[in-house]
Amino acid sequence: MATGQERDLAGDEGSSSGDATDVVAGGGYPAACDTPARKLLYDMVSIPSPSGEEERAAERLVDFFEANGREAWIDAVGNVRAPADDAVLLTSHVDTVPGDIPVEVRPAPPEGELPDPSDVRVGEPGDPVLWGRGAVDATGPLVAMAVAAVKTGVSFAGVVREEVDSGGARALIDDRDAPEAVINGEPSGWRGITLGYRGLLEGTYVNTSESGHSSRPEPNAIQHAIDWWHGVEAAFTPEDPETAVFDQVTTKPISVDGGLSDDGLAVEATMDVQLRIPPSRPVDEVHELAEAELSTGSVQWGEPMPPVMESPRTDLARAFRVAIRSAGGDVRLLRKTGTSDMNLFAAAWDCPMVTYGPGNSDLDHAPDERLPLPDLDRAVRVLTDVCRERP
Numbered sequence: 001m002a003t004g005q006e007r008d009l010a011g012d013e014g015s016s017s018g019d020a021t022d023v024v025a026g027g028g029y030p031a032a033c034d035t036p037a038r039k040l041l042y043d044m045v046s047i048p049s050p051s052g053e054e055e056r057a058a059e060r061l062v063d064f065f066e067a068n069g070r071e072a073w074i075d076a077v078g079n080v081r082a083p084a085d086d087a088v089l090l091t092s093h094v095d096t097v098p099g100d101i102p103v104e105v106r107p108a109p110p111e112g113e114l115p116d117p118s119d120v121r122v123g124e125p126g127d128p129v130l131w132g133r134g135a136v137d138a139t140g141p142l143v144a145m146a147v148a149a150v151k152t153g154v155s156f157a158g159v160v161r162e163e164v165d166s167g168g169a170r171a172l173i174d175d176r177d178a179p180e181a182v183i184n185g186e187p188s189g190w191r192g193i194t195l196g197y198r199g200l201l202e203g204t205y206v207n208t209s210e211s212g213h214s215s216r217p218e219p220n221a222i223q224h225a226i227d228w229w230h231g232v233e234a235a236f237t238p239e240d241p242e243t244a245v246f247d248q249v250t251t252k253p254i255s256v257d258g259g260l261s262d263d264g265l266a267v268e269a270t271m272d273v274q275l276r277i278p279p280s281r282p283v284d285e286v287h288e289l290a291e292a293e294l295s296t297g298s299v300q301w302g303e304p305m306p307p308v309m310e311s312p313r314t315d316l317a318r319a320f321r322v323a324i325r326s327a328g329g330d331v332r333l334l335r336k337t338g339t340s341d342m343n344l345f346a347a348a349w350d351c352p353m354v355t356y357g358p359g360n361s362d363l364d365h366a367p368d369e370r371l372p373l374p375d376l377d378r379a380v381r382v383l384t385d386v387c388r389e390r391p
Contacts, residue, residue: 040143040147043060044142049094052164070149072156079160081157088180090183091185094168101369108122137359138187138359140375173349183355185357187359188356193333194355198276198338203300207298208268229271236248250275250337251275307343319385322389327385
């Protein structure tokens with residue numbers, strides 16, 4: 001059990017309570033928002049917090065911690081910091097992607113039906129489901145962690161800019177020592193824990209060629225950019241077509257810009273690209289193979305995000321298996337093809353870690369983003385049990 005102050009929020013998560021002790025920001029709530037976790041989620045989702053505009057949401061989190069007897073503040077980069085018992089650091093991101101989804105609570109429809117306009121089913125029939133930007137990615141996980149941190153007295157950090165450059169996580173790493181364990185908040189479903197993420201290498205190809213009539217056979221800068229990228233794609237095409245996506249290096253052009261220079265004397269080409277890297281491939285090797293396909297032009301590479309694959313046999317992973325089964329779930333061990341702040345934490349800190357949080361990741365960034373409130377309750381219970389299990 002984590003040492004440090006433990007606190008019981010008014011009302012058991014998953015049951016009704018009329019005397020919650022958390023801060024109320026914004027007045028009334030839908031009837032289904034009847035626990036501290038549900039109320040905090042409703043408030044947080046109601047506050048727009050796209051990357052770079054997290055301040056109001058961060059202030060709401062600080063209010064929640066202070067109302068429950070915990071010291072919390074917003075640091076120089078905008079992170080919410082509530083340090084306490086470092087047996088566990090619970091951390092998730094405050095920012096969301098842009099998008100205005102009306103915040104409301106609706107019952108999940110009967111079996112065989114889907115709510116308009118979605119083609120993804122979540123929740124049991126009749127379950128209250130909260131709609132809104134960030135409900136899944138990652139305000140739901142963030143709220144579950146804030147409530148569990150208050151209940152158990154472990155450390156908490158809500159970080160900013162995860163959706164753009166992970167600036168909040170990078171600043172957190174620079175500003176504090178490693179905790180004994182990290183639980184990173186992203187949607188895994190309340191029954192699942194994510195142990196692995198691929199890495200990310202981003203680059204910008206730049207080339208210039210002399211202008212000339214389009215009938216000339218010599219390739220111009222735009223053609224060179226296309227040729228280079230075709231070479232990169234071929235270099236990383238797996239020999240076995242059945243290779244799982246997680247185990248592949250996948251390549252994706254993100255944007256292309258080209259044409260005559262302003263003075264009309266040259267053809268210019270710029271291409272932004274991404275390469276996703278599995279834990280089985282060193283980042284340096286992937287970088288070198290992509291560079292080897294260059295015949296002309298150059299690539300300006302960004303700082304890579306290293307891949308991560310945690311063991312399912314750590315004490316932390318075991319505690320999650322026990323807690324999920326205790327809550328009535330069948331445990332799912334996940335590997336994700338994208339990235340998260342856990343990639344950075346794993347590269348910097350030598351301690352066990354997993355990523356966990358309520359929500360169906362198929363709804364990340366989607367126009368029908370929504371979270372069944374019973375799943376939030378179960379995630380709070382699981383996180384609370386895991387944090388209390390830590391020595």
